[in-house]
Structures are given as structure tokens and as C-alpha cells.
Amino acid sequence: xxxxxxxxxxxxxxxxxxxxxxxxxxxxxxxxxxxxxxxxxxxxxxxxxxxxxxxxxxxxxxxxxxxxxxxxxxxxxxxxxxxxxxxxxxxxxxxxxxxxxxxxxxxxxxxxxxxxxxxxxxxxxxxxxxxxxxxxxxxxxxxxxxxxxxxxxxxxxxxxxxxxxxxxxxxxxxxxxxxxxxxxxxxxxxxxxxxxxxxxxxxxxxxxxx
Numbered sequence: 001x002x003x004x005x006x007x008x009x010x011x012x013x014x015x016x017x018x019x020x021x022x023x024x025x026x027x028x029x030x031x032x033x034x035x036x037x038x039x040x041x042x043x044x045x046x047x048x049x050x051x052x053x054x055x056x057x058x059x060x061x062x063x064x065x066x067x068x069x070x071x072x073x074x075x076x077x078x079x080x081x082x083x084x085x086x087x088x089x090x091x092x093x094x095x096x097x098x099x100x101x102x103x104x105x106x107x108x109x110x111x112x113x114x115x116x117x118x119x120x121x122x123x124x125x126x127x128x129x130x131x132x133x134x135x136x137x138x139x140x141x142x143x144x145x146x147x148x149x150x151x152x153x154x155x156x157x158x159x160x161x162x163x164x165x166x167x168x169x170x171x172x173x174x175x176x177x178x179x180x181x182x183x184x185x186x187x188x189x190x191x192x193x194x195x196x197x198x199x200x201x202x203x204x205x206x207x208x209x210x
Contacts, residue, residue, distance in 0.1 A: 031108025
């Protein structure tokens with residue numbers, strides 16, 4: 001888990017060249033992350049440690065190796081690595097208990113990097129990062145706690161304005177779309193923006209570590 005702006009990027013033309021030894025490429029996401037009109041690249045990589053291959057009595061052989069991200073900026077004739085965090089995500093094969101484990105999705109939209117966890121009928125939570133200071137800084141957090149189609153609670157945090165909005169549904173009989181929310185705004189205490197390169201484990205990151 002390191003900031004890697006100092007890595008030599010000469011003759012690095014293929015994103016796959018940045019996958020470290022002992023890792024495999026799990027997913028590649030392309031999109032403009034710094035507003036220069038060029039398609040940058042985010043690699044989701046996965047470790048290949050043999051001792052993380054386990055046998056589950058119900059699910060069979062599972063790969064519990066952790067996953068991480070490498071962010072590459074497109075410099076026309078090469079990619080420049082700006083962030084490498086190789087172990088910030090748990091495996092996609094974690095035990096979800098009575099329900100399946102949250103599904104991780106990484107996307108690029110309108111210059112922002114989104115890390116989104118979908119948990120089916122229980123809702124979702126999402127982190128919004130923006131490129132800055134040779135890293136990706138956390139500028140937003142959104143979450144929804146649901147019971148089936150009914151939204152019970154929503155949280156939205158703007159780390160730039162240091163404001164947190166919490167909305168709680170007061171209509172317990174709501175069936176989805178007819179919720180009645182009470183809103184509460186609070187100021188948050190924050191010293192600088194969290195950086196993607198420094199997130200140790202998104203499972204423990206909560207509302208963004210503030």
C-alpha cells in the first residue's frame with residue numbers, strides 16, 4: 001500500500017504491465033480522471049497467495065486473497081502510476097453470514113472515482129474520490145440502509161464543506177417510495193482529506209474515517 005508517483009513510467013504503454021508479480025488482474029476500468037480528455041486506467045488486482053485458498057464446507061474451494069487498486073494516468077505515450085494500494089479490499093468470496101457479502105463495484109464518472117458496495121435489499125454505501133495532490137482524495141460518502149424496498153436511513157457527507165446529512169424514515173409502514181424522512185445536518189471535524197493510497201481496509205473505513 002504505497003504512493004507510487006516516483007515509479008519509472010518510461011515505455012509503460014500497456015496497463016497490464018503494472019500488475020505486480022504475485023498478483024492477477026481482476027478488472028480494468030477506463031475513464032478520464034484528471035480532466036485532460038484522455039482515458040485513464042484503474043486496475044483492480046488480486047493477490048495469489050496459496051494459503052488464502054480455503055475449503056468451505058458449504059461453498060467448496062474459495063479464493064480469499066485480498067484485492068487492491070492501481071491508478072494510472074494517461075500521458076499519451078505512457079501511463080503514469082499515481083496510486084497503488086494492493087490490499088484495501090477483502091476478497092469477493094468473504095462470508096456474508098445469512099446474506100451474501102456486499103458486491104464491490106469501481107467506476108469512473110464525470111472525473112470522479114467511485115467505490116460502491118451494493119448489498120441487495122439491505123442497501124448500499126459509496127465513496128467518492130477526486131484526483132488531487134498526486135493522490136485521490138475522499139470528497140464524498142453516501143449510504144442507504146434499507147429493509148427490502150423501504151429506505152430506513154440515508155447518510156450523505158460532503159468532505160469539502162465538512163457537512164453531514166442524515167435522513168431517518170419515520171413511516172415504519174412505508175413500502176418504498178412513501179417514506180417520511182426527518183433530516184439532521186451536522187458539521188464534522190476533519191483535518192485534511194483521506195487519501196486512497198492510505199486506506200488500509202475499506203471494511204473498516206466506515207463513513208470515511210473522519
